[in-house]
Structures are given as structure tokens and as C-alpha cells.
Amino acid sequence: MKILSTSIEDVKIVEPKRFGDQRGYFFESWHRAKYKEAGITSSFVQDNCSMSRYGTIRGLHFQLVHPQAKLVQVLKGSVYDVAVDIRVGSPTFGQWVGVELSEENGRQLYIPEGFAHGFCVASEEAVFSYKCSDYYMPEDEGGILWSDPGIGIEWPNVESVLSDKDQVYPCLADIEPSRLPKYSGSGGGA
Numbered sequence: 029m030k031i032l033s034t035s036i037e038d039v040k041i042v043e044p045k046r047f048g049d050q051r052g053y054f055f056e057s058w059h060r061a062k063y064k065e066a067g068i069t070s071s072f073v074q075d076n077c078s079m080s081r082y083g084t085i086r087g088l089h090f091q092l093v094h095p096q097a098k099l100v101q102v103l104k105g106s107v108y109d110v111a112v113d114i115r116v117g118s119p120t121f122g123q124w125v126g127v128e129l130s131e132e133n134g135r136q137l138y139i140p141e142g143f144a145h146g147f148c149v150a151s152e153e154a155v156f157s158y159k160c161s162d163y164y165m166p167e168d169e170g171g172i173l174w175s176d177p178g179i180g181i182e183w184p185n186v187e188s189v190l191s192d193k194d195q196v197y198p199c200l201a202d203i204e205p206s207r208l209p210k211y212s213g214s215g216g217g218a
């Protein structure tokens with residue numbers, strides 16, 4: 029597998045080694061020892077899968093007291109996946125990374141704790157699968173408006189389909205810093 033860096037330290041692109049043959053393909057989507065060797069040491073406790081139709085944007089989501097590092101990938105279709113550094117005190121606070129994840133390119137994105145995460149579906153449908161380092165706790169969930177002009181994410185030009193809650197999240201600059209994760213140095217996420 030290959031690890032590629034991004035413009036934000038700690039956010040990493042993973043390219044698992046894919047073995048193709050006449051039947052199709054095989055790849056290891058998670059291997060604790062190999063990922064640890066590559067610097068991804070999160071203890072994942074929950075796996076999620078969602079299917080979304082073309083134009084769907086999910087996000088931007090985070091958990092505050094129980095932050096989740098995520099290892100995300102697309103099993104069918106294609107998405108534009110985004111991680112925003114919302115760790116107060118981080119040298120890259122407010123910056124974002126966007127990466128195309130698709131069944132075709134087989135890429136995964138590792139997003140440490142303390143980031144807001146979202147994605148936009150660029151194919152007819154997308155099956156999105158991810159590991160989380162802490163459990164889902166709806167009462168701990170926070171969100172940031174996907175189109176926050178202060179962040180300025182360059183989403184693909186699609187007609188966006190959003191959940192009710194995702195339409196009304198505040199902009200990053202309107203959130204009290206005490207309601208955001210704190211930066212505690214590179215490598216440790218939040």
C-alpha cells in the first residue's frame with residue numbers, strides 16, 4: 029500500500045494494493061499492523077456504510093467530546109471527499125483538503141480526530157464505507173455549513189441534495205471556540 033501526503037499534515041491518502049485477476053479484484057481495506065507501520069494508529073470501533081444518490085452532500089460533521097478519526101473509502105461510484113481542520117490553535121485551522129475517492133481509484137482518506145468531514149456524490153450512486161475511532165453519539169455531534177464561504181470548499185458543480193440538518197448548520201466563524209476541538213500537536217489529531 030502507498031501513503032500520500034496532503035496539504036494538511038495528518039490527513040493522509042492511502043492507496044491499498046489491489047490484486048486484480050479474471051474474477052475481479054481483492055484488496056485489504058484495513059490491516060492494523062500495516063496501517064500502524066504507515067503511521068495510522070487509530071483504534072477503530074465502528075464501521076459505517078451509506079449509499080447516496082448523485083448530487084448528495086453529507087456533512088460537514090464532527091463530534092466534540094468524543095471525536096472520531098475516520099478511514100473513508102468508496103466501494104461503488106465516486107465522491108469528492110473533504111476534511112476541514114477545525115482544531116482551535118492548529119496552524120492549518122480553517123483549511124480543507126478535498127480528494128476524489130472512487131471505486132476506480134481505490135483510494136482511502138485518513139482523517140484524524142478534530143476535523144469536520146463531508147462528501148459530495150459525483151456518480152449516479154455512491155456506496156461510502158468508513159471506520160470510526162469512537163462511537164456515534166448524536167448528542168455530541170456538531171456541524172458546519174457545507175457552503176461556508178469562510179472555508180471556501182470548491183465542491184463539484186452539482187445540484188446539491190442535503191439532509192434537513194445539513195442545510196442549517198452554522199459557519200465555522202460563528203461557532204464559539206469552546207464548541208470546537210482543540211489542537212494538541214501534530215500526529216495526535218485533536
Ligand SMILES: Cc1cn([C@H]2C[C@H](O)[C@@H](COP(=O)(O)OP(=O)(O)O[C@H]3O[C@@H](C)C(=O)[C@@H](O)[C@H]3O)O2)c(=O)[nH]c1=O
Nearest residue numbers: 076078086087088089090096098145146147163164191
Ligand atoms: C452517523 C450515524 C447515523 N446513524 C443514524 C442517525 C440517522 O437516523 C441516520 C442518518 O444519520 P445522518 O443523517 O447523520 O447520516 P450522515 O449524514 O451520513 O452522517 C455521516 O456523515 C458523514 C459526512 C460523516 O463524516 C459521518 O461521521 C456521519 O456524520 O443514521 C446511526 O445510527 N449511526 C451513525 O453512526
